[in-house]
Amino acid sequence: MTLCDSSYPRKLAFHYLQDLQKEFERLDNSLVEKITRPYSFVKFDGVIGSIRKQYIDTRTQANLSKLNANRKKDLEIITEHISEILQRKRNSEISERLPATTPRTASPVWGSPLLEVIALKWTPITTIVAVAAILLWASLVLTDNFII
Known part of the structure; x- marks a missing residue:
């Protein structure tokens, strides 16, 4: 835990604590x-004081570079998320356009040319x-002489 002014950048305070932790890990x-x-x-006052x-000073180059790095x-991260969202939007637009531009293909069985030939040849005969x-x-049912 650290105490600092309210105007002191929070990220720098966390960096300070991280550096202290690293120094204590290096010690015995x-x-x-x-x-x-x-x-x-008090034994570690020199280490704590140097850090x-x-x-x-929050305006030193090292501190500014730490803030800028964050x-x-x-x-x-934000740019990556936005690019993912834009990519999803492009993919959805492409998938929406794709069925509209390409005609839907019939199934290979019912749309075959051989079946069309058979249908054109036998449809009039079957209808007759x-x-x-x-x-x-109808003529057998309507007549009175219907004998089975």
Whole structure:
């Protein structure tokens, strides 16, 4: 935990804490584990002070580059998300246009040329036979001499 002015950039405060953590990890763990009171950190005052000096002025080049690096990462993430959204939109527009421009193909069985030839040849014959069968049936039913 760190205390700083409200105008101090939050990301720099987190970088400060991360740098402190790295320094404590470099030190001997047995020294860090022996600490039971906050006053025991006086031994590490030199390390904490040197890191603190790096972060006092927010306008130094190193601090500005840390802030800009985070902003660049955020910008890259946002740009990536927007490009994904645009790509999805393009794909949906293409898929919407595709069925409208290309005619729908019939199934290979029902749209075959051989079936068309057979239908053109036999449709009139089948129609004539069906009409004749209906007329024959109607004439037999309507006559009184129907004997089976």
